[in-house]
Amino acid sequence: MPCPKSLSTLRERPYRLLWTARSISAVGNALMPVTVVFAILRSGGSPLDVGAVLTCQAVGQVAMLPVGGVWADRLSRKLVLMAADAAQAVCYGLLAVMIFLHQAAVWQFAVTYTVAGMAFAFFTPASRAVVPEIVGAERLQPANALLGLTDSTTKVLGPALAALLLAVTTPGAAILVNSLSFLLSFALLARMDLRRPVRRSGRQRFFADLRDGWTAVARRRWYLANLLCWGVWNFAIAFFFVLGPVVMERGHGGATAWSVIVITGAVGSIVGGLAALHYRPRRPLVTANAAALLGIGPLALLAPPAPLFAVALGVAVAFAMTALVGEVLATTQQQLFPEEMLARVSSLDWTISLIAMPAGYAVAAPAAEFFGMRTTLLAAAALIGTPCVLLNLLPGVRSVQRLPDGTIGIADGRTRQQADHGRHLMERL
Template identity: 85%
Template sequence: MPISMPKSLSALRERPYQLLWTARSISALGNALIPVTVVFAILRSGGSALDVGTVLTCHAVGQVAMLPVGGVWADRLSRKLVLMATDAIQAVCYGLLAVMIFLHQAAVWQFAVTYTIAGMAMAFFTPASRAVLPELIGSEHLQPANALLGLTDSTTKVLGPALAALLLAVSSPGTAILVNAVSFLLSFVLVSRMHLHRQAQRSEKQHFFADLRDGWQAVAERRWYLANLLCWGVWNFAIAFFFVLGPVVMQDGHGGATAWSVIMITGSVGSIVGGLAALHYRPRRPLVVTNAAAMLGILPLALLAPPAPLFVIALGVAVAFVMTSLVGEVLATTQQQLFPEEILARVSSLDWMISLIAMPAGYAAAAPVAHFLGMRTTLLVAAAVIGTPCLLLNLSPGVRSVQRLPDGTIGIVGEPETTTPAETAPLASTVPVPTETPGPSTP
């Protein structure tokens, strides 16, 4: 007798999605080894802290700079082929880097070049992986499909550093980097076997910048949606203050590194719980609910300001991270259903670009602002910056007009606050967004 599958796992019944989910799970676990491994690989190769910062910056800049390009080409080409190409490029990059480490020939500039190219490949992968989902499964399975992918990412972020530490203890950094290269190779093989149920309609070929303009104009014409993206950019900017100033507060007589580790672990557990919740929870007004839930991001910052007892801070962080994971998957599904499939990758690339710029900017601003205003005031101001835009945004008629329809899909009900052609045009015929909004981000 066949075993029935829970509705929350219904997306896994679809063979193409099974292959994508398995490929993403393998490559995500391999890639989760890299943040820890690359740092120690650079240091063991004779590099300095400045070298580490330079390499990490190169990766981030390469990704942000190429996101608009990646969005355009993921809408122009087969998204399956884009995913295969990004897997192949990253497998080669990390494979070459591992070989150089094994041969003791790795220099800082080689780390910078290979890590930059890998970041550029991610800029193509991220919008393509979001936009390909409607081509794999039916609209009724899109939120569980997003939630399963988000849950995988959250879980690998917990397991990856632990596995990296184990590999570094028993071998060289080259081993962990080689494992990552193999993970992308396996992902390439799985994606190559993925047969799309249908191919999304492609726009007529035109100049690259015209394609780029059309995608971003679709967002700009829905002013309430653009305001929502910018609101989440502000959210990511402000939450970065928590990650920079939190360890400083803990170090100042409140438990030090051990206390901060406890807080981070509870946050990771919260992310997993939020991913599980996203398998089931389908709010009637997605943007209203996500903006209201986003105000829980106040908790980590506000609780650090006194600071509260460790267990209270940890509980607040766990609650906030539950929200972060849940909101990210709801927003991803909403984005996939509000925009036509032929421009979805470009819309996703703008979403991710705002998030990727906002959080590093917050990292850079946190310490100078704290030095000028003081630690407690800075944390409280950052908490207000998180909560206020989210609260005000829910007053927008356009945000409230986004609702779940009787058939379970998401559409615009009634008249949004503007009546531009993009807003009055029909939505995508098939519907399936962040973590790459992606909505809120976590490092």
Template identity: 35%
Template sequence: MTWANAVRPLRNRNFAWYFASRFVNTLGNMMASIALAFAVLDITDSPAALGQVLAAHTIPMVALLLYGGVIADRFPRTLVLQFSNFASAISQGAIALLVLGGHAEIWMLVVLSIVHGAVSGIGFPAMASVLPQLVPREHLQPANALISLTRNGMAVLGPTIGALLVVTVGAGWALAVDAATWLLAALLLLPVTLPPKQPDKERPDTIRELREGWTFFWSVPWLWAVVVGFGVLNLIHAGAWTTLGPAVADDTIGRQAWGLVLSAEAVGLLVTTVVLLRVRLERPLLLGMIGVSMMAPPMLVLGASPHLVGLVVAAFISGAGTEVFGMGWNLAMQENIEDRMLSRAYSYDALGSFVAIPVGQLAFGPLALAFGFRPVLVAAAIAYVAVVALVLCSRSVRTLPRRTDSESDTVAAPAAGA
């Protein structure tokens, strides 16, 4: 693949506007994640409280994912994204004002995180599935890589900038920037026009559409095998890395150093994205699962010997592996599932992958207090690798090929009511 072909999707007007929207939104989000964590720790020095705020976002998001998938398969996906972005701007703006004004309490952040999580659940399936409507199939890998390049490039700077804002002017300003980017992201989607939806021959029926999506989900072995595995993997990662990580860093390497670690992870993502702009990814799920196993070393280092250099190296490798999986998973979904079912497939994917995240967010704080932070992190790293190995026992995961030639290769949805 030449560099000219790698950037060809940007010549597509619809993709260019969508790309710009994702760019500004990602910049804010990368700063907000670290800012919110330390905003909570400033209010109450408790990883359990941080877990509660994170879970308050995750639980309603997971609860509404399936409904979001039905909505995204029924209505224009950019319209669904605009609604989600506008609502997110309001909720994040309220959090920023409370933090900046010094009036924030944990219960307030929990309530606003519930709102933000709900609108994220509605918008996620549309965001995940819109790309095949913006570019031809042969441009899916470079288009996915360009989106990843934006996300990962901003992730290099975002955590470090967010950490600098936290230690200088406070967490509220990073959260305020995030709110502004949600609003701008919604406005940048206005010029995007999508092909008209094929009219449903039957009257819209949410229960029927959900049942159809469920039947399809369980009819594709590689789909449910990876999703079930990620239900456990995300539980471990959310509890060990996202919840315990900032608390351990606060007591060892420091807040600004933690920002550098997260930026190193983003550099790994970014470098791998550039490689994937040129290199065709074969066996997307086999390579993807091997890549995602690299998320275990940072947890192991954090638990066994939390030194900055070791964490930076491990985080870089983790980021590289994560990007291989992200690309492989999106290509597997977008090339093998027909468009009318894609949002619902992504919604069941997200539901299964995210449903246990609140368990990790809520449980790992008490586990660390009971057994010690470092032993829990080491055990989490070992369990993570074991789960990846179990997923790779599925032949359909190991052997799934690329599909680029014709739509006949896509997996069709079963008949309604099947």
């Protein structure tokens, strides 16, 4: 039976190994949000300790993302991915042993999560940057979409699997499963051949490499504006996750209603991932920014609040959009910048996102207390919509188009260029 065109990348052995490795480790990682809470509480910790441990992970990621981006551009990305998997396997394996021995303390969870977060900061930019090395430009979006779809699916199934494991065994067993998932991922990545290794220029000092990568983004101010716009989007949507349960608890269905909303959002993410396998917009950035306006729905619908079915539908549509345009934006980034600096560009993207959403979490409740729930939700909705509309007025954003050969590059009335060679980085558009 012939393979569907959208899944044809799985015929390529290097991509198949990468996809399988990431799928396995994603399943293991999806166990952790539920498992770690119960592991800390059963080890004598408090809810405050849970928050502190999760903060340590976020701090480790943010602090090391620029470093991970530089080294993923300096070294073989395959080796960086393997090293990150090995580090996480060791971290979670040692923590599982401590739990089995009833010796786990909160500080050990904090150290483990900090180191694991630092390792993940190396894995993330390397994982995005390695895809163009094993997949042709014309198949980048289906390749990215399949990886994103797997991540979305495991985030839905992971908590249910974690609950099942916790019902029949201890948190240590679930954490051990996560450790083993990274070992399996390591073994699969070790067999992956990079058929088109990136040509790297002569090695400079660390900060010079870091500066060059970020300067490549800064030269295209409209692209930097696009990244910052999505940072604002992440900041604003965080208000939904903080204030949504509060609205539901105040006489609008409580925990059951919020669970329905979360589930429909997860289903929407999967639908969006499936759509990304096929949909290839002619103007990727314009389409992504226009679609981002759908993020207004969840916030605006909570403000009255609207009936549960309307809120759930708005969330499903918004999350489907997020999954779809996430893969479109990843593919665009991979073709707008030279392969030898993709990890640094990706690390900047991730850094903005990881800072913006926790900032939104921190601000949402105090803002609602001061300005009122309805005003805060509507202000967050406006914060999502306004930058997206303004951004599409920039000529540089509109100039990013899908070229006749199916790749993404810069196009205007006078000239068309393919951007995957990176020559356009020095031009002023």
